[in-house]
Amino acid sequence: MLGLVTTPEGKAPMELRELPEPQLRRNEALIAVHAVSLNRGELRSVRNNGEGWVPGQDVAGVVLQQAADGNGPPMGARVVSLTDEFGWAQHVAVASHRMAALPDNVGFAQASTLPVAGLTALRTLRHGAPLLGKRVLITGAAGGVGTLAVQLAARSGARVTAVVGRAERAAGLKELGALEVVEGIARADGKFGLILESAGGSSLAQAIKLVERKGTVVVYGNSSGEPTTISFADFRGAPNSRVQSFSYFYSEAEDQFAPDLALLVSLIADGSLKPQIGVERSWRDFATVAEQLRDRRIGGKAVLMVD
């Protein structure tokens, strides 16, 4: 089978190579991968890993072999799944409790946007529950997590303020449910009960100043790579507010991956969640797509088709 492997010394950052078939544990199914999506964090992992590593956490495809313990979707089922790594390959081993079956009206490309970005959007928003009527501020709103979070928050009754880096990134966010879109967090007005913060640096410092009494700032990323200086005084006017760290892998128990993925899939199926796929290309075009994602030129998610 073919896989995309890191080649730090090569002409391109990744290359397609012939690889051995995955060895399955008893609780793992073998998936024929049709689509994968790229995450900003994976770009960092590609840069930081040595020769011959296969990344890939977001996988959509077809079950070639059900897990030997009899759990999970059967052979032939169309599925979406979250893997730790190794997903950018024609075949991958996936634990049966980390996948959900896809109905016919959910495509592989759409489904591949869900594991990392969808689970992050869903689970960060839970820190603000109940969302009905709550003001929610979402930084990086035009990105992979952001475009999903805007929709899920709006659908839950939140009044969403979306933050983008520049004017053209605002396109489509009101249609997804944002009440207002601001260019830069400094332009956000008033206080918020929940803030999803992923830019870091000065954006996080500003977010803390915008949180309301008993409100929550969920810190789930640092796209800018900048550190943040905060002080006790920044919480003046917002007693009992909190800054909540988040990691999608550890935010809920392992056995919640399948139900949460299934929930997200069902929302696509009923038309209430529309993954925004800014770029859909062959996995052979990894280098071009990775550059676009790094340079903030992709609205929503980048998807690679394993053709």
Ligand SMILES: NC(=O)c1ccc[n+]([C@@H]2O[C@H](COP(=O)([O-])OP(=O)(O)OC[C@H]3O[C@@H](n4cnc5c(N)ncnc54)[C@H](OP(=O)(O)O)[C@@H]3O)[C@@H](O)[C@H]2O)c1
């Ligand atoms: N903790 C977790 O479990 C978890 C899970 C998923 C993602 N993350 C992290 O969360 C962040 C968002 O993920 P994503 O997949 O949505 O990424 P993405 O698709 O690249 O979106 C990131 C968004 O952040 C905005 N941004 C603001 N300042 C930026 C900067 N200095 N550099 C780059 N982007 C900047 C960009 O919007 P504009 O171009 O409009 O400014 C962009 O739309 C990433 O840092 C990622 O690593 C963490």
